[in-house]
Amino acid sequence: MERARAIYARVGQAPVIIRREVDGFVLNRLQAALLAEAFRLVSEGVVSPADLDVTMTRGLGLRWAFMGPFETIELNAPGGIPDYVARFRGFLELIPRDPARPEVFSDEALATVMAEWTPTADAEAKMRWRDGRLAALRVHLDARDRGALDRAPAPPQASTP
Structure with a gap:
């Protein structure tokens, strides 16, 4: 195993x-x-x-x-x-x-x-979009897992008046 x-x-x-x-x-x-x-x-x-x-x-x-x-x-x-x-x-x-x-x-x-429910107009195009977004998320998560994101600067914090 x-x-x-x-x-x-x-x-x-x-x-x-x-x-x-x-x-x-x-x-x-x-x-x-x-x-x-x-x-x-x-x-x-x-x-x-x-x-x-x-x-x-x-x-x-x-x-x-x-x-x-x-x-x-x-x-x-x-x-x-x-x-x-x-x-x-x-x-x-x-x-x-x-x-x-x-x-x-x-x-x-x-x-x-x-x-x-409104069915997706072009399901094949939406599947390709989904697969691209999943691939991009996977790249992001892999970078995080390697610690690359931990070294990135923190996003700016919103300030309140």
């Missing part, structure tokens, strides 16, 4: 060790959980698909581009992960008490999402 891990790392991949077999890939399982809640929020009229995407791309997605969910919550409370869980336990437990059910992907839920 270590040899395989080294080979994948050498070619720019980010290998992880799976400690036990489960159906599906870890990434797909996490994505499914997030999608289930996204479908539920849209189909129950809480938020539009476009606004949900903004929430991800301008909020959580920005953090998740360079740190995972545990590091994110560790930095969101002064006492780290235990403090975060203590502060937000009540809210965090709401979702598992009302877990996403298969019907969140029902035809009715899908129809609700699609009624508000």
